[in-house]
Amino acid sequence: MITKEAIIKRFISYVTVDTESDPKSDTTPSTAKQWDLAHALAKELIAIGMKDVTIDPNAYIMATLPSNVDHDVPTIGFISHFDTSPDFTGANVKPRVIENYDGKDIALNAEHNIILSPDYFEDLLLYKGQTLIVTDGTTLLGADDKAGITEIVSAMEYLINHPEIKHGDIKVGFTPDEEIGRGAHKFDVEKFGADWAYTMDGSQIGELEYENFNAAGATVTVKGKIVHPGYAKGKMVNSMYIATEFINSLPRLETPEHTEGYQGFFHLYSVEGKVEETVLQYIIRDHDMAHFEARKEVMQNLTNEINTQYEREVITIDIKDQYFNMKEKVEPVKHIVDIAEEAMKLLDIEPLIKPIRGGTDGSQLSYMGLPCPNIFAGGHNFHGRYEYVPVESMIKATEVICKIAELTAEKALK
Known part of the structure; x- marks a missing residue:
């Protein structure tokens, strides 16, 4: 034995x-x-x-x-x-x-x-x-x-x-x-x-x-503009606020702490931010391939939608498949x-x-x-x-x- x-x-x-x-x-x-x-x-x-x-x-x-x-x-x-x-x-x-x-x-x-x-x-x-x-x-x-x-x-x-x-x-x-x-x-x-x-x-x-899970990683980069706060009206763009908008726009209940079994999720696991730039790190998971592709599309569409609110591209996303x-x-x-x-x-x-x-x-x-x-x-x-x-x-x-x-x-x- x-x-x-x-x-x-x-x-x-x-x-x-x-x-x-x-x-x-x-x-x-x-x-x-x-x-x-x-x-x-x-x-x-x-x-x-x-x-x-x-x-x-x-x-x-x-x-x-x-x-x-x-x-x-x-x-x-x-x-x-x-x-x-x-x-x-x-x-x-x-x-x-x-x-x-x-x-x-x-x-x-x-x-x-x-x-x-x-x-x-x-x-x-x-x-x-x-x-x-x-x-x-x-x-x-x-x-x-x-x-x-x-x-x-x-x-x-x-x-x-x-x-x-x-x-x-x-x-x-x-x-x-x-x-x-x-x-x-x-x-x-x-x-x-x-x-x-x-x-x-x-x-x-x-x-x-x-x-x-089918798995992917996503890096979301938000670009802002830093200006002296005393003279910032109409000029400063705070990347952390835009990043917060991105975070809050994803389904709140489709996160690891609210899912089980075959349910997929978006998981924000890292935030590094200053006014000039904020970087969000996500993992995307789903057992169903169609749902997995849809999740990646949701994040890309959200990125595009937020960019339409500004005169320039303020947010970019890089999604890479990890395993299937x-x-x-x-x-x-x-x-x-x-x-x-x-x-x-x-x-x-x-x-x-x-x-x-x-x-x-x-x-x-x-x-x-x-x-x-x-x-x-x-x-x-x-x-x-x-x-x-x-x-x-x-x-x-x-x-x-x-x-x-x-x-x-x-x-x-x-």
């Missing part, structure tokens, strides 16, 4: 390495510190007995667990990312292990009165009696996606040490910069050599996802989802098949020719101080990887 102690030790060794990515960087990886964990992971894969371990100039790591059967089996892969979100600091992570969680409030940081409470985060109650790993309230944890890496490495080590479990060739891949939407940009699908793969990048135990719904690429090979679902059921895990309200490397990889559904990694409350992961969920995810490998080999005989 995979032990709690081994999972905890491996996970903590990963999350205490700062790997925060940077959307403003144009390098790959976007931050030099991602190399620290990348090099450590490559060495660890070699140490546990993986073959063909490589790390390329962009920090993409690949390795192979060779088949231990004499019949043809599809080559499958498991993928996770090692960067953490720039939304909240990942420096000096101080994880804390809570044994036998009692279902009550957890004081993450008594000094600053930072409380992880089931009154607000109801999912905590799913894990009463289990072992949780939490933050100290000053950083994120990094379970997104170092839990996934923990599970993949642990599964490979288990399969190596238990050759009685039969499997075909298994590929593993670890990527940088997923959190800034570039995790799959330089992933060499041909070199990876898998027929299909799974990202271990979901949240709650049981999650199995093969639908995700992988459903289109996975549904034709739906058996790869069925195998994962069967693996969960055999392990007494209730599959939770639902759309991802976000993105994953798997969405881009699916469009690059590598169909890639997403499986739970176990963490909750990603990208912030309230992030936590139940150790039992990581163990179950590790078992799911092993079971998928076993089932794939079994089905290849039929």
Whole structure:
């Protein structure tokens, strides 16, 4: 059996390495510190007995667990990312292990009165009696996606040490910069050599996802005119007021905090403004392609409408597609989802098949020719101080990887 102690030790060794990515960087990886964990992971894969371990100039790591059967089996892969979100600091992570969680409030940081409470985060109650790993309230944890890496490495080590479990060739891949939407940009699908793969990048135990948002980013730039305020009548143009008009003209209830399920949204995540210039950063999300295109059109039309109110062009918008719904690429090979679902059921895990309200490397990889559904990694409350992961969920995810490998080999005989 995979032990709690081994999972905890491996996970903590990963999350205490700062790997925060940077959307403003144009390098790959976007931050030099991602190399620290990348090099450590490559060495660890070699140490546990993986073959063909490589790390390329962009920090993409690949390795192979060779088949231990004499019949043809599809080559499958498991993928996770090692960067953490720039939304909240990942420096000096101080994880804390809570044994036998009692279902009550957890004081993450008594000094600053930072409380992880089931009154607000109801999912905590799913894990009463289990072992949780939490933050100290000053950083994120990094379970997104170092839990996934923990599970993949642990599964490979288990399969190596238990050759009685039969499997075909298994590929593993670890990527940088997923959190800034570039995790799959330089992933060499041909070199990876898998027929299909799974990202271990979901949240709650049981999650199995093969639908995700269509995604775009939008930069809205508003130009004003600065004049001494004492002599500004009829001359000053305050870009911040125009930006406020743009913000307030978008549907207020079509934002992340008011939507769920298949509902899309406009999300304003950054504002930098002075009188002379204000820059708004948005992300646009929708599962339905027609609705997605309509959302982009709404923002472009609003830009045009505001410009008609002025004698010059005061506002511009730059919209760039980021990734698309992988459903289109996975549904034709739906058996790869069925195998994962069967693996969960055999392990007494209730599959939770639902759309991802976000993105994953798997969405881009699916469009690059590598169909890639997403499986739970176990963490909750990603990208912030309230992030936590139940150790039992990581163990179950590790078992799911092993079971998928076993089932794939079994089905290849039929």
